[in-house]
Amino acid sequence: MEEQLVSLFQALADPNRLRIIDLLREQEWTVGAMARQLNMSQPQTSKHLRILHEAGLVSVTIDANRRRYALNRQAFQAMDAWRTYIERETSRLDRLEAFLEESHREENLE
Amino acid sequence: MEEQLVSLFQALADPNRLRIIDLLREQEWTVGAMARQLNMSQPQTSKHLRILHEAGLVSVTIDANRRRYALNRQAFQAMDAWRTYIERETSRLDRLEAFLEESHREENLE
DNA sequence: TTGGAATATTCCAAACAAGGAATATTGTTA
DNA sequence: TAACAATATTCCTTGTTTGGAATATTCCAA
Numbered sequence: 538m539e540e541q542l543v544s545l546f547q548a549l550a551d552p553n554r555l556r557i558i559d560l561l562r563e564q565e566w567t568v569g570a571m572a573r574q575l576n577m578s579q580p581q582t583s584k585h586l587r588i589l590h591e592a593g594l595v596s597v598t599i600d601a602n603r604r605r606y607a608l609n610r611q612a613f614q615a616m617d618a619w620r621t622y623i624e625r626e627t628s629r630l631d632r633l634e635a636f637l638e639e640s641h642r643e644e645n646l647e
Numbered sequence: 648m649e650e651q652l653v654s655l656f657q658a659l660a661d662p663n664r665l666r667i668i669d670l671l672r673e674q675e676w677t678v679g680a681m682a683r684q685l686n687m688s689q690p691q692t693s694k695h696l697r698i699l700h701e702a703g704l705v706s707v708t709i710d711a712n713r714r715r716y717a718l719n720r721q722a723f724q725a726m727d728a729w730r731t732y733i734e735r736e737t738s739r740l741d742r743l744e745a746f747l748e749e750s751h752r753e754e755n756l757e
Numbered sequence: 758t759t760g761g762a763a764t765a766t767t768c769c770a771a772a773c774a775a776g777g778a779a780t781a782t783t784g785t786t787a
Numbered sequence: 788t789a790a791c792a793a794t795a796t797t798c799c800t801t802g803t804t805t806g807g808a809a810t811a812t813t814c815c816a817a
Contacts, residue, residue, distance in 0.1 A: 546660035602763050602814040712784040712793050
């Protein structure tokens with residue numbers, strides 16, 4: 538899960554790939570159409586799509602010698618789960634305990 | 648917003664930084680304590696914290712010659728908003744229209 | 758079966774990121 | 788003020804990522 542998250546974030550950490558995802562939000566696209574729309578070279582577009590595909594973010598449908606790429610919204614599940622996990626916080630009581638303990642024993646801060 | 652998102656994802660695209668965030672989920676930590684807990688060198692820990700700080704993910708409280716780092720949950724807002732935006736999809740009707748139009752004019756696929 | 762269109766892959770150079778080691782900075786305390 | 792503790796920064800090396808250019812692959816059509 539850890540590793541999957543990292544590669545997910547890695548795949549999202551590029552402006553051009555975010556633009557691709559933005560396009561795919563509404564409909565499927567072929568590589569050439571995206572390249573023209575985003576003003577990117579075809580090879581670069583293919584390479585970015587490869588990364589998105591490896592991260593599970595897009596799926597491909599082979600259609601003659603074209604490939605129709607689609608956004609795979611399931612891929613965001615890992616992110617959403619992590620997001621929820623991060624939102625969790627221990628209770629105030631736990632935090633108070635931790636603070637007191639720390640003041641005495643300096644276990645964390647020493 | 649685009650740029651902010653990229654640097655946010657970039658900051659999250661590292662296993663050690665995810666571990667730091669995981670720690671900060673529950674309480675504040677000083678640099679040395681984190682380094683020991685995560686078995687990382689102090690300089691590396693500081694460097695990762697710098698990146699997290701620049702992405703707005705953590706805040707610092709200077710406390711004598713220690714710095715207490717805390718998770719800044721607000722930073723996730725940009726991600727959440729984008730997430731919601733991505734979840735949006737045009738209506739089936741729009742998609743049908745797009746499909747028909749495309750079949751005729753090949754505007755996207757040509 | 759040859760030509761062309763769509764896409765992927767490879768190679769290369771430049772930019773970038775990460776970790777280790779050493780050093781600088783700042784604050785505290787004796 | 789001198790020594791020390793906590794943290795940040797710099798320098799260096801190595802591995803990774805990006806984009807461009809060229810090339811390979813696959814499929815369709817004539």
